[in-house]
Amino acid sequence: MITVKGVVKRFQNETAIRYRDMVFEDGKSYMLLGASGCGKSTLLNMIAGILSPEEGSILIGDEDMTKKSQKEKDKFRIERIGYIFQDFKLIPEMTVMDNINILRLERVDTSGADGTLAALGMLDKKNKKVKHLSGGEKQRVAIARAIVKKPEIILADEPTGNLNFEIGEAVIRQLMEISRGKTLIAVTHDERLAKYFDCTVDMNEVTGGDGNV
Ligand SMILES: Nc1ncnc2c1ncn2[C@@H]1O[C@H](COP(=O)(O)OP(=O)(O)OP(=O)(O)O)[C@@H](O)[C@H]1O
Ligand SMILES: [Mg+2]
Known part of the structure; x- marks a missing residue:
């Protein structure tokens, strides 16, 4: 279970986001909706331990991410969280397989790479350079x-943002298939995808009218 409690995130430019309390249950899928700038990516980054809130706590199970050192947060993320970034963060000059095997530098076991690629219909592309692939x-x-590391938590920031609806829908179906039994939190602007998720969290409602404090 992921518990967001009393969280306020402040940036140096005096933007402040006050989050309403939220709970994400184990094994369920959540769709995060909300206007641009309401704090969706920031929330994922705080859950992943990339950013820290100025107030409040983010509990994953009984571990408080906000009490960990950066090194401990990085270790936790590498071992237990799969984060799909909006801009992919792939290396275009490298092959599909090398983009996955690069995780070995963080001591991630990538031995499941073939099976994972096969589940996504990408095994036959494993030796292609990423720059030659479609969106x-x-x-x-x-x-x-x-x-590939079989994380218990999957965070996905607009996993279909760059795709047309048909391809985006196919990607969401595959993401659902592959994340069954895990906690999935996905940001998407496309309400047509809501039917694939167990729950929808409207971040506009979550941050409410006093989002900026
Ligand atoms: N590093 C930063 N420095 C200063 N302000 C930031 C920083 N990161 C985010 N913000 C601000 O915090 C607010 C929330 O940003 P965030 O990226 O979480 O929004 P979002 O809900 O993901 O929006 P979008 O749908 O456009 O991706 C915005 O006002 C943004 O300008
Ligand atoms: Mg965002």
């Missing part, structure tokens, strides 16, 4: 790289 294919590689 939907790159998205699948980003998903494969995030889930």
Whole structure:
């Protein structure tokens, strides 16, 4: 279970985001909706331990991410969280397989790479350079790289943002298939995808009218 409690995130430019309390249950899938700038990516980054809130706590199970050192947070993320970034963060000059195997530098076990790529219909592309792939294919590689370590938590920031609806829907179906039994929190602007998720969290409602404090 992920518990967001009393969280306020402040940036140096005096932006402040006050989050309403939220609970994400184990094994469920959540769709985060909300206007641009309401704090969706910031929330994922705080859950992943990339950013820290100025107030409040983010509990994953009984571990408080906000009490850990950066090194401990990085270790936790590498071992237990799969993060699909909006801009993929793939290396275009490298092959699909090398983009996954690069995780070995963080001591991630990538022995499941073939199976993961196969589940996403990408095994036959494993020796292709990423720069030669289509947008939907790159998205699948980003998903494969995030889930190859079999994380218990998957965070996905607009996993379909760059894709047309049909391809985006296919990617979401595959993401759902592959994240069954895990906690999935995905940001998406496309309400047509809501039917694939167990719950929808409207961040506009979550941050409410006093989002800026
Ligand atoms: N590093 C930063 N420095 C200063 N302000 C930031 C920083 N990161 C985010 N913000 C601000 O915090 C607010 C929330 O940003 P965030 O990226 O979480 O929004 P979002 O809900 O993901 O929006 P979008 O749908 O456009 O991706 C915005 O006002 C943004 O300008
Ligand atoms: Mg964002």
